[in-house]
Amino acid sequence: MRGMTSAMTIGERVAWYRRRRGLSQEVLAGLVGRTVDWLSKVENNRIELDRLSVIKAMADALDIALGDLLAEPSLLEWTSETGHRTVSALRDALLDYRQITMFGRSVGAVEPPTIDQLTRQVCELWDAYQASRFGYVTARLPELLTQAQAAVEVGPSTMEPHRLLGLTYQLAATQLTKIGEADLAWIAAERGLATARQTEDIAVIGSLTRSVVHALQSAGKYREAVRLTEDAAGMFASSLRTADGEILSIYGTLLLAGSMAAARADDRTATRSFIAEAYSAGRRLGRDGNHLWTAFGPTNVAVHRVATAAELGDIQFAVGLGPRIDTSAMPMERRVRHALEVARAYSRWNRNEEAQATLLDAEQMAPEQVRYHFLGRQLVTGWLRRGRAKPTPTLLALAKRMNMLQ
Known part of the structure; x- marks a missing residue:
């Protein structure tokens, strides 16, 4: 279904799935607690639907997955870095029964790497992930998972192989979340957390817990992600007084992940609480x-203050703060993710020229990330569909590069 609605x-898409369900606008509007006029404007592109809390409520009412309305997952393009096996190869690696049953690989079947x-x-x-080389990372992960699993099976009797396998699963979960593969991300995050627990390393366990929070969000389980963040934050209580930079960073990013979940659950109190605690850790x-x-x-x-404000609909705050944040020293993935939020805020504020300029700058920095993120795709689709004038050559060229023109 998702491929049929990608354009x-x-x-x-709401209108398409509503008709597939045989629902009238009156019935669907009632299910989500909105007016028929509001729903009509949404379906006719006169109201921009980009808050995930509202999109999730609509998906629940239509009895479909969140990804169905976001048109995820995205098709990873074949390049010289990826070859012709990307997500399918990673899916095969994660669904390999030998990793979760007693019928494992025979010792020596895979030559384990040294630590x-x-x-x-x-x-x-x-590092490649943080450079936004998403296709490259996805294509290389299956082999890395095989190598890390072999290291655990026949490696030294220390926790280091388990730590490295856990971090590999975390990278798989993180990457899969970025390209909209929510179910596979959940498998990777769950398996990684189980591996991390064997290390008894609070930093690795906390890091993998954050991946579970992200995986829950990718599946639209926002309130569950908030509860997990609250529970996991308590795990750090005894170590925060003497925490080093690594523990503070893991703790802080866990809270930031929770803040996004809370914003998407429309929970302003939890959002403020998580952001405030993360701010203290950052200080x-x-x-x-x-x-x-x-x-x-x-x-x-x-x-994250900007991103959560946008999720909560506080667009004036996002427009006011977002462009003033200097992200130049951050990894590329973070820089471009922030640029997408700024572009969204500009677009919602009807400052489309600035929105498009921001998105074009982001595309120059990391074309894959802009192409695969639902915000990038939805911004371009919206500008093409809602614009009163003929799309500019610049916008049409961007849409073509993102493979969004029929």
Whole structure:
């Protein structure tokens, strides 16, 4: 179904699925507690539907997945870096029964890397992810999972192989979330957390817990993600007094993930609480860092203030703060994710020229990330469909590069 609606706006998808369900506008509007006039404007692109809390409520009323209205997952393009096996190969690796049953691979079937070799491979792929090389990371993850699993099975009797396998699963969950593969992200996050628990390393356990929070959000389970954040934050209570930079960063990014979940659940109180606590952790850290690829620090807290404001519909705040945040020292993935939020805020404020300029700048920095994120696709689709004048050559060229023209 998703492929059939990929060229539509979210409002048009609502209308498409409503008709498939045989529902009238009156019935669907009643199910989501809105007026018929509001729903009609949504379906006819006169109201922009981009708050995930509202989109999730609409998906629930239509008895479909959140990804159906977001038109996820995205098709990863084949490049010289990816070859012709991307998500399908990663799916095969995660669904390999030998990883979760007693019928494992025979010892020696895969030559295990040394710990130093595996560490370099894990670091290299995490760095590539933060550089927004999403296709490359997806294509290389299946082999890395195989190598990390082999290291656990026949490696040294220490916790380091388990730690590295856990971080590999976390990267798989993180990458899959970015490209809209919510179900696979959940499998990777769950398996990674189970592996991390064997290490008894609070930093790795906290880091994998954050991935579960993200996976829950990707599936539209916002309130569950909030509860998990609250429970997991308590795990750090005994270690925060003497926490080093790594623990503070893991704790802070967990809270930031929770703040997004709370905003998407329309819970302003929890959003403010998580942001405030993350801000305190950032102040203690004293600077922007990247412990365990968290990109945590005062700047990331500010970025999340903008993102949560946009999710809550506080567009004036997002427009006022977003463009003033200097993200130039952050990893590319974070810089571009923030640019998408700024473009969304500009667009909602009817400042389309600035919105398009922001998105074009982001595309120059990381074309894959803009192409695969639902905000990038929906912004371009909306400008094409809602514009009163003929689309500019610049906008048409952008849409063509994003493979959004029929």
